[in-house]
Amino acid sequence: MPSPTTPFQTIAVALSGGVDSAVTAWLLQEQGFRVLGLHADLGLDDPHKTQALEKLAAFLKVPLQLIPLERPFRETVVTYLVREYRRGQTPNPCVVCNQRIKFEKLYEEALARGAEGLATGHYARIVDFPQRGGRTIARGLDAAKDQSYFLHRLNPEIFSRVVFPLGEMRKEAVRALANKLGLPIPQSVESQDACFLPPGGYREFLEKGWGPDLATPGEIVDLQGRRLGRHRGLYAYTIGQRRGLGLPAGEPYYVIRMEPEQNRLVIGFKKDLAASGLWVRDLHWLVPPGDLESLEVLVQIRYRHRPVAGTLQWTPAGRIGVRFAEPQKAVTPGQAAVFYLEDRILGGGWIEEAW
DSSP, X not given: OOOTTSSOOEEEEEOOSSHXXXXXXXXXXXXXXXXXXXXXXXXXXXXXXXXXXXXXXXXXXXXXXXXXXXXXXXXXXXXXXXXXXXXXXXXXXXXXXXXXXXXXXXHHHHHHTTOSEEEOOOSEEEEEEGGGTEEEEEEOSOTTTOOGGGGTTSOGGGGGGEEOGGGGSOHHHHHHHHHHHTOOOOTTOOOOSSTXXXXXXXXXXXXXXXXXXXXXXXXXXXXXXXXXEEESOGGGOOTTOOTTOOOOOSSOOEEEEEETTTTEEEEEOGGGGEEXXXXXXXXXXXXXXXXXXXXXXXXXXXXTSOOEEEEEEEOTTOOEEEEEEEEXXXXXXXXXXXEEETTEEEEEEEEEEEO
């Protein structure tokens, strides 16, 4: 975190209305900074949430501005979400939203309003990485809440102006501090990753008009192509899913892959989920990767996935892959594969396919 002796005087805080961003604002004030509250209005808030935000900002004595970002949100995050589901992929909109909305649009708005930087309530850190000649994002101290995975596509050029005050804290300490301060946040309000989703999650969001054509039923088949049943639309499933298939068998069925061209859902058994590696596309590096041939990394293939050892591989055609030290289950096309050296991010890309 910057200190009052740095050139920073005014920092904008992305206020969501949750505990994490509220404590972030308070901590920065305690450090002597002038704090501005910015809320990304994605066109999804109800009047009650706006009133709660205003009450929180008044309690913190922080000027609050609602930044209208509904249009860029729809054009980037929602368009990406629907496009990936149509391709039979399982998207990760939080990665795209952090990159394109919070740390592009909201960051620009912060600087335009006179702030020298932008702070958020992410559990992550920005650290020097002298071995790679730059700075990068590292895991937060609280391993259970670490959110560095979602931030791997940020532009490293902004790292000198981005602040994560909670990166060195544990969630329990943040909650305890919020209770001690008496922050006016309802107990039911918790900071969450996909903050734009309704209670029903992605399905409800898409079914409310964002992607009505996605609900196209099709065949459920096994690995041999034998028809076993019908699905409600590929968007309603993800690789490794067991529940909701409605097909009795001697052992549970799992979703193995999706075939959008035929609108087919392919299922199999738990043993069929294992993969030796994966191919990635659209790579993004936070620091220079150096020689990629046989580079050993820790790779994380989902937010809640335990990072595992792997070796980066490349083909003469420029295709980048990862061979796992041990086979991994439910490698999901469309999710991000993020490469770490110890606790520091080297870069990452979108999973194209498992092998």
